[in-house]
Amino acid sequence: MTRAFIAGIENQQKNFPYLMKELAQLVAANNLEVVADFSQKLTKPVAATYLGKGKIQEIAEAVDHYQAEYLILNDELSPTQIRNLEKETSLKVLDRTELILEIFSNRARTKEAQLQVEIARLKYQLPRLRGSITARLDQQSASSTSANRGAGETKLELNRRTIQHRIDFLRRELKSIEKEYDIKSKSRRASAIPRVALVGYTNAGKSTTMNGLISLLAGDKKQLVLEKDMLFATLDTSVRRLTYPDNKTFLLSDTVGFVSKLPHNLVEAFKSTLAEVREADLLIQVIDVSDENSKEMVATTEQTLEEIGAADKPMIYAYNKADQAGITFPSVEGLQLTYSAREHSSIEQLAAMIKQFLFKDYRTFTYLIPYTQGSYLERLNVQANVLSTDYTEDGSKVTAEVSPRQADYYARFLVKG
Structure with a gap:
């Protein structure tokens, strides 16, 4: 396995050890082996090299001993800093941003994810151009407009415009995929099926939790999602339709x-x-309660939710891996659950909390559906929790637990009093 050093500047950060530990996990997720880590206390990064001269020399002297090929930094660096570090250490240098982009690029499976990652990578590269462009970009460029400009235009300007053209092209491709998503999304909204999303720090146990709920409520192994003990094991969003025994349904x-x-x-x-x-x-x-940095993970998640406009959503805080932390589980306090995603009673408890929240507005009504309106009875049996059915001279008398939307739909058959 290719060997790598990691390095960072403490810069009065309280969570610096956590960030360095996380950096090492990201390196491992990119199939590199961390053989040594270096840290330095500085009030701010050195403008030309990020690290100070003494630390750079220490790293350069350790290269042969560890047979390292990469130096990966804990922050985003300028192009000048990266060039100078590569020159002085003889290592290939990556900053934290480029490392994450590489991981995402390697893991993207769907066309949508691949387009999203490539756009992000190109936007990262755009301000870092040095007057040359890769053969890959030349091959990908779908336009000859750059060849029509004046001969006095610099190679760097051509490269920038080639990348910008590629970004614009990818955005158009992504837009067409997003339109398909919007159609599906509108269909889901029209169905009035409640929607639940698992969020949280990568590797906290979201996929394991999802598989637990699928096994409990669907029982179909074909619907299970990928589980892997690695950061960013998958980038693709998985959606499953789950149904309780009483016909209450939600999308997870x-x-x-x-x-x-x-x-x-x-x-x-x-x-x-x-x-x-x-x-x-x-x-x-989903929060890994066994990790000593769980508070920082919660803060990271909530900061990202703020960025995407989802900070005000109702939330269950699910503290996973209680078995590894030596904590009693499952236990519930309000909208907080302490549990183990691999333990059946824990998943049952989570399923009960979801049900209690999503379906709290459901009410029980009795309907009299004429025999000539059999399609309504059939639909009610499929969609609602039917408690009893009596067949009378005037039609089927059905007592069922229904959602507010269903109550409106069947209002014409309501038995009053």
Whole structure:
């Protein structure tokens, strides 16, 4: 495995050890091995090199001993800082932003995610051009407009315009996909099925929680989503329709995980993917209670929710991995659940909390549906929790628990008194 150093500047950050630990996890997620870490206390980064001369020399002297090939920094660096560090250490240098972009690029599977990641990468590269352009960009450029400009235009200007043209092209492609998503989204809203979204720090156990709910309420292994003990194991949003035994139904989505210092360009690019979060009726924030940095993880998640316009959504705080933390579970306090996503009674408790929140406005009514209106009876049996059915001379007398929308729909058959 390719070896890497990680390094960062403490810069009076209280959560610096946590950020460095997270950086090491991100490096591992990118299939690199961290062989040594370096930190330095500075009030601010050195303008030309980020790190101070002494620390750079220490790193350069350690290269041969550790056989390292990469140096990965905890912050976003300027192009000048990266060039100077590469020159002085003989290592390939990545900053935190580029590392996360690489991970996302390697993990993107759907066309939408691939477009989103490429837009973010190109926006990161645009201010970092040095007068040359890769063959990949030349191949991807779908326009010859750059060849029509005056001969006096610099290569750097050509490169910038080529990248900007590519970004514009990708945005148009993404728009067409977003239109398809909007159509599906409108259909879901029209169905009035409540929506729940799992959110939280990457690797907190969202996918495991989702699979637990799928197993409990759907029982179909084909609907299970990928689980992997790795940051950003998947970038694709998964949506499943789940139904309780009494016919109450909701849509559950598992979204891309969050991480500290998530590049702004990525948050912008993934806003359409995160629309599932903005449109949800209820959020479940999954938190790894066994991690000593869980408070920082909650802060990271809520900052990202603020960025995408979903900070005001009702939320269940689901403190996962209680079994690893030695905490009694499952236990409930208001909208807080302490649980283990791999334990059946924990998932049952979470399912009960979701049900209690989503369906609190449901009411029980009795309807008399004429035999000539059999389609209404059939629909009621499928959609509602039918408590009893009696067949009378005038039609089917049905007592059922229904949503406010269903109550309006069947109001003409309501038995009063």
